[in-house]
Amino acid sequence: MSLIQPFPEVDHQHAVFADGLMLDCGVQLAPLTVAYRTYGRLNAARSNAVLICHALTGDQYVAETQPLTGKGGWWANLVGPGLAVDTDRFFVICANVLGGCMGSTGPAEKRADGTPWGTDFPTITIRDMVRAQKLLVDSFGIGRLLAVIGGSMGGMQVLEWAATFPQSVFAAAPIACASHHSAQNIAFHEVGRAAIHSDPDYYAGRYWEQGRIPAQGLGVARMVAHITYLSEEALTRKFGRKLRGANAVTFLEDVFEVQSYLRYQGSSFVRRFDANSYLTITRAMDYFDLSAEHGSLAQAFAKTPTRFFVASFSSDWLFPTSESRALVRAMNAAAARVSFVEIKSDKGHDAFLLDEPEFHAALGGFVAGAAKALGV
């Protein structure tokens, strides 16, 4: 049988912080590696830096070819020369999250004794991810970021940046996200984690010792998650009840287009993503609850100097508009300067990654307005 093999390892650009980081769970994680990419040039005043925060399965290759998969940057339609986040004008930073598997310290990385962290990797939070990014930003000598931008889990990091380091964020753009992970969000994540745990190749998290990866479980986790990223309209438009290599349903085999699409999503994902990393990051998302951290959501933004741009997508049922509106109302209660639009799209949660001209125009206008206000 042919085993699915992960992509060969590559050396990612990174910074090492010897003192590491005190995590929310009380563990001191040191040394700490943060893998990152930058685009554009930092100006002399160091006032043109924009931090992009990636989503659950994203990485630091926001605007260039991913070295493992060979696919284009995940936000290459938004970040680049002349685009909404213009790399001719801004210095764009994107870091692999703490707990990730593209070079930052995480379960797949090796410890001093040469073995991977695996399931020994401590529990992390979204705030821990943000603190790791702060170390990186500080290392560039950047006192205040012009903007922090991210969608989905990236949006959670944006909110956490504004709440934890308000003086370091001039403008914040949390996209297609929420102040907390809902019960439904957690439930879907739990299905994915259960699939990984029940894969015989998981070996209680020590699969590397057997030279295996829990491809089946991780693939199923990806398939479930992928369904939540799409809307029913998007699935219907893309696949409907179309058959693959058959003219009629025969009841003998799986022939629907949508089935093979999901399988492809699952099987390509497992080559680039580590299962323990997936478990660690999904848990961090589940723990996220900004109002619990601060007493109330408005309290999280009390007296904030940060200006906000909140955007949701009309067919996103994973992070519905009502969640974004609740964020906006809390920001209004804190008298924050906030812009908010719900972009009409039938593409579901995924829309934040896709070519949505209205979204790009609105976000671009917001970033340009912030740059103008700072004289960048």
Place this chain on the structure above:
Amino acid sequence: MPDTTIQYVAKNMRVDLRLIAEMITPGARVLDIGCGDGALLEYLALAKGADARGIEIDMAEATRAVAAGLAVIHGDADNDLAFYPDAAFDFVILSRTLQAVEKPREVLRQMLRIGQHAIVSFPNFGHWAVRWQLAWTGRMPMTNTWNRGWYETPNIHPCTIRDFFELCERDGFVVEEWLAADDDGLKSPWRRSAWLANLFGEQALFKLRRK
């Protein structure tokens, strides 16, 4: 070239918005409810150095305003004002929208809770042409201002200038300034008489504060 920008904006701004802009003090915190694409906000920010924010119910307009770098949220007067803290703004503006909201009285109350001053403009249902048409034909009036059939008009709460004075009196709002204007926004000469203004003014503009 900020000067050319201001001229450009002012030239393209509805005349009643210019009258409103005259009432705003420099550097004020302003909320414009029903801000459209944000022409007034942009003007107030540029010409008066105002911290200008907006609420717009139409998504396309709100998106245009945000794309222009303005602090505009998609929302509406009936549902979103309650979330702002007391006295968050110096001026809260509602232009040509009061007659279309679900609860005008509550909207006014919220405006004067979150703002020191409220600036409200509305089309006057007491105008002689409206009265004449209703009295003479026995049908709902159709004028330049009231130009949609009763079955499809968004203007569900029309009022007259005298009605509005009475509501302010009843709810304890002080009328600091008021004026009546024709449809082109030109100030009309009935400055001293609410009775005459109510007969000849097509639009009314009020500046209110709490008692």
